[in-house]
Amino acid sequence: MTTTFDALSLFSGGLDSILATRTVMDQGLKVLGIHFVTPFFGKPHLIPFWQDHYGVEVQAVDISPQYVDMIVDGPPNAFGKQLNPCVDCKVLMLTEAKKLLGAYSAKILISGEVVGQRPMSQRPDALNLIRKSADVSDVLLRPLCARKLEITPVEEAGLVDRSRLLDLYGRNRKPQLDLARNKYGFTEIPTPAGGCVLAEIEAAARFWYLLRASEAVGVRPSPDDFTLAQTGRQLWTTKDAADLWLCIGRNREDNDKLAFQAKDTDLLFKLVDFPGPTALARPMSGAPWSTEAVRDAAALVASYAPRAVKSGEEVAVAVTTGPTTTTVHVLPQRTSSLGFCEPNRKGFRQWKAARLPG
Ligand code: SF4
Known part of the structure; x- marks a missing residue:
């Protein structure tokens, strides 16, 4: 060249x-x-x-x-x-x-x-x-x-x-x-x-949730965080703590991307006995997730695995953080007890208005 x-x-x-x-x-x-x-x-x-x-x-x-x-x-x-x-x-x-x-x-x-x-x-x-x-x-x-x-x-x-x-x-x-x-x-x-x-409506909501949660826990989101915010189904809750962020793969491409993006401090969820999505939870503040939050997220992840849901029984979900893998047994549950939900735009305009220059 x-x-x-x-x-x-x-x-x-x-x-x-x-x-x-x-x-x-x-x-x-x-x-x-x-x-x-x-x-x-x-x-x-x-x-x-x-x-x-x-x-x-x-x-x-x-x-x-x-x-x-x-x-x-x-x-x-x-x-x-x-x-x-x-x-x-x-x-x-x-x-x-x-x-x-x-x-x-x-x-x-x-x-x-x-x-x-x-x-x-x-x-x-x-x-x-x-x-x-x-x-x-x-x-x-x-x-x-x-x-x-x-x-x-x-x-x-x-x-x-x-x-x-x-x-x-x-x-x-x-x-x-x-x-x-x-x-x-x-x-x-x-x-x-x-x-x-x-400039896209749906992506803006995803980034806004990341920015809002980062402000709440006093950390600066990284470029990797913004990449993760574009991967898979995004779920957030502020019920237990401000930084519960869960990303669930919607297809094989998402699953591969999530597995690739996992850091040592992230939690990677994978069903043990059924095909299903890969999911990644990123603790923004660095504080470990409570047992209740891990179980709630695992139940949600399992709810996106049709055969696990059809079994009607508790299923095993492997949760990996760094070199450590534990297994939790949960009933697949789409309704989250901690209120995990996808980003919406309620309050978006007010949040932006509060950041107007001058
Ligand atoms: S923010 Fe996005 S749409 Fe606006 S100028 Fe930059 S690249 Fe283009």
């Missing part, structure tokens, strides 16, 4: 990031796509496809710790409709990308934003705020809407030809689709952005 590039591009894999990158490459400049990865977005396994189909060289960069810190501390410019901190997300990505410029001898930072396209992060004032907060005024180029914006230092310096940049504006996606199909001949047209679970 070449180690010297003229420009680095924020490359989500969404259509706008592809077109922004290609627009600058069309001027004969060498561009490296930087694909940021966090627990909430990032598809580094697609890098070979992107290189093949869109002709863009791409490098994955994991920014999970910084990104999770921003979510946990509360984004300075507030969450969007769900838990998407779009303005601060862009600020963080540009800040991190700017740090990489020197390593590649690059002088330009490309972002695929289109002024007026999105209500929160692509209003003209938001674009200015992002540019200033990330301190990238000297290097930033937004090729898709450059001719709708003031001339930038990289254009003034002659590093790119402004007349060959675009003047897209607003929410109409037709110009991007025309470019993709007719100018570049792409047969696979991705969505505008790269896919981010923070």
